[in-house]
Amino acid sequence: MKKTALLTMLSFADPDLRAQIEALPEGTAFIGISTTGQAIAVDLDSESPHVLVCTASGGGSTTMLRSLTAQFLHQGAHALVLDTKRISHLWAKALPTVTHRGNIAGIHDALLGLAAELDRRLGLDGDLDTVPRLIVAVDEANATLRRLARYWETFRQKDDPKTSPAIAALEEALWVGRAARVHVIFDGRPQSTVLRGAARELLATLILARFTADTWQVLAPAAGPAPKQRHPQRGRFHVIQHGEVDETQAIRMTDADVVTWFTDPDDPTA
Known part of the structure; x- marks a missing residue:
């Protein structure tokens, strides 16, 4: 299909776009609009239980984590946000269904709590209808994992x-x-030194920006050679699902957008 011109920005402040996002089924989050004009989303139940976001510095990964996590929260999920920089996800501190951890001791303890929660949930033998979905958002994951290893x-x-x-x-x-x-x-x-290869393969939806050819080959070898990247455009990603690649303009959701969405949902500017 012939590519079309991508929008330069998709803002959550657009009331029509916000309405479309709020109408998505539970477990589905909007990523953006592709070059073919298709809405690109991630479905945690039928397509990909986990998501990998990988960009060079300034490529928008923090914004992507915020956008996806906020959408699942709006659908009733809870979240554990691991923010090793301590300031990248301050929005998370304002919400009652989010646990935000920044210092490495707190992140370590939170993940031990996650292990106990996994055991509890698995012990319910699939009776999870009343158990909220839990999103574990790991910002700057490689640095976080290295620090956890040293801390241990x-x-x-x-x-x-x-x-x-x-x-x-x-x-x-x-x-x-x-x-x-x-x-x-x-x-x-x-x-691979901190997260074993088999576990890495379970990150089935890939959202990449400002990548090198080597990064593409390591993360998305089945998707073919790395596509040429035009001049860097804020919010521009390549989304890979089931080996298919969609160049996508992602939604921009600010800290203020998220907090207002939850604390003042009738505010049309949220």
């Missing part, structure tokens, strides 16, 4: 496992997340 070494005892139990909990969430209604949004190119 500061107090690991001789008989303790070598792998950080916090990292093991995140891997477990990738493996059993669909069955437990737990979904990971991972920001960064997964490194």
Whole structure:
């Protein structure tokens, strides 16, 4: 199909776009509009239980994590937001169904709590109708995982496992997340030194921007050679699902948009 000109910006402040987002079924989040004019979304239940976002610095990964997480929250999900920079997701601190952690000790403890929650949910034997979906949004994931590994070494005892139990909990969430209604949004190119290869393959929807040919080949080899990237455009991504690639202009949702959406939903500017 012939490509069409992409919009230069998609803003959540557009009331028509907001209405379309609010009408999406539970478990589905809007990513943006493709060059063919199609709405591109991620469906956590039927397509991809987990999402990988990978960009160069300034490529919009933080905005993408915020947009996706906020949409699932609006549908009734809860979220654990791991924000190693401590300031990238301040919006999350304002919402009652979000746990925000920034310091590495807090992130470690939160992931141990995630392991316990996974066990609890799996123990329900599929009776999860009244259990809210849980989104685990990991910003700057590679830096977070490296810091978790170093943190574990500061107090690991001789008989303790070598792998950080916090990292093991995140891997477990990738493996059993669909069955437990737990979904990971991972920001960064997964490194085999801290996240094992099989677990990385469970990140089935890829959202890439400002990538190198090497990054494309590692993350999306089945999608063919890396596409040429035009001049960097804010909010421009390539979305890969089931081996298909869609160049996509992503929605822009600011911190203020998210907070207002939840605290003053009748505000037309939210």
